[in-house]
Amino acid sequence: MTLPPEDRAARAAAAGSPTPDVVVEPDADRLARAVATALVARLAAAQAVHGTATVVLTGGGIGTAVLERVADLVREPARERVDWTAVDVWWGDERWVPADDGDRNELGARRALLDPAGVPAERVHAVPASDAGFGEPEDAAAWYADQLAAAAPEGQPLPRIDLLLLGMGPEGHVASVFPGTPAVSDERAVFAVRDCPKPPPTRVSLGFSAINAAEEVWLLVSGAAKAPAVARALTGGATPEELPAAGVHGRRATRWLLDAEAAGELAGQG
Numbered sequence: 001m002t003l004p005p006e007d008r009a010a011r012a013a014a015a016g017s018p019t020p021d022v023v024v025e026p027d028a029d030r031l032a033r034a035v036a037t038a039l040v041a042r043l044a045a046a047q048a049v050h051g052t053a054t055v056v057l058t059g060g061g062i063g064t065a066v067l068e069r070v071a072d073l074v075r076e077p078a079r080e081r082v083d084w085t086a087v088d089v090w091w092g093d094e095r096w097v098p099a100d101d102g103d104r105n106e107l108g109a110r111r112a113l114l115d116p117a118g119v120p121a122e123r124v125h126a127v128p129a130s131d132a133g134f135g136e137p138e139d140a141a142a143w144y145a146d147q148l149a150a151a152a153p154e155g156q157p158l159p160r161i162d163l164l165l166l167g168m169g170p171e172g173h174v175a176s177v178f179p180g181t182p183a184v185s186d187e188r189a190v191f192a193v194r195d196c197p198k199p200p201p202t203r204v205s206l207g208f209s210a211i212n213a214a215e216e217v218w219l220l221v222s223g224a225a226k227a228p229a230v231a232r233a234l235t236g237g238a239t240p241e242e243l244p245a246a247g248v249h250g251r252r253a254t255r256w257l258l259d260a261e262a263a264g265e266l267a268g269q270g
C-alpha cells in the first residue's frame with residue numbers, strides 16, 4: 001500500500017528534493033520479494049536507456065534478503081530482464097574487517113547475488129578490506145573516492161548512480177553515518193568512520209554528498225525496533241544530525257520500502 005504524501009511533500013519541497021514514496025508490505029519476506037522485483041525493473045529500465053546500470057548496495061539484514069530474492073529471479077530466466085554483465089556495483093558502506101570476515105558487506109552481497117548472477121569482477125567495485133594492504137581506513141576511503149571519480153563522466157564528480165539502496169538502524173543511521181557524529185557534516189563523498197556505536201567500530205562510508213547524488217534512493221526498513229525512527233524521519237521530527245535517515249534523498253525519487261512493523265508508528269498504520 002502507498003501512503004498519502006501529506007506533510008512529506010512540504011518537507012521535501014523545502015529541501016529541494018522529490019516527495020518520498022512510502023510503500024508498506026505485510027512482512028519482511030514480502031518486502032524483500034517486492035523490492036527484488038522493483039530492483040530488477042529499475043536496473044532493466046536503466047539499461048534500456050544507458051546500456052548499463054549502476055547500483056549502490058547496502059549491507060544489513062533486509063538489504064541482504066533483497067539480494068537473495070533477486071538471485072531467485074535470476075534463476076527464473078522468463079522473469080529476468082537484467083544483463084548482469086552490464087551492471088556496475090558499488091557499496092554505500094563497508095566494515096573495516098578482513099576480506100573473509102562474515103561482517104563484510106561485500107561478502108554477503110557476493111554470496112547472495114553477485115556470484116550467482118555472474119557480475120563480472122571488473123564491475124564489482126568493493127571497498128578495500130582491512131587486509132588489502134591499505135594500512136588505514138582513511139587510505140582505503142581516499143582510494144574508493146578516486147575509483148568513483150574515475151568512473152564519472154568528464155566534468156562530473158561521481159558516476160551516474162541509477163539506484164542506491166540503504167538500510168537504516170533503529171537510531172536512524174544510514175550507510176555508516178551515525179547520529180551525532182562528524183560523519184553527518186562531512187562533505188566528502190567517501191570517508192573513514194571510527195568509533196561507530198554499532199560494531200564493527202571502524203568502517204568506510206559514503207557521505208550525504210554522494211548518497212544524495214543518486215537518481216533514486218531506496219530505504220529498506222524492517223522490524224518494529226525501527227518504527228520510531230521511520231516515523232520521525234518521515235514526519236519531520238528530527239534533523240539529519242539527530243537522525244541521518246532524515247537527510248537522504250534521490251535526485252529523481254526517494255522511496256521508503258517498509259514492512260508493516262517498521263511502518264507501525266506512521267499515521268494510518270497499525
Ligand SMILES: O=C1O[C@H](COP(=O)(O)O)[C@@H](O)[C@H](O)[C@H]1O
Nearest residue numbers: 058059060061062166167168169
Ligand atoms: O551496519 C550497518 O547497518 C545498516 C542496517 O542494518 P540492519 O541489519 O539493521 O538492516 C546497514 O544498512 C549498513 O549497510 C550496515 O553497514
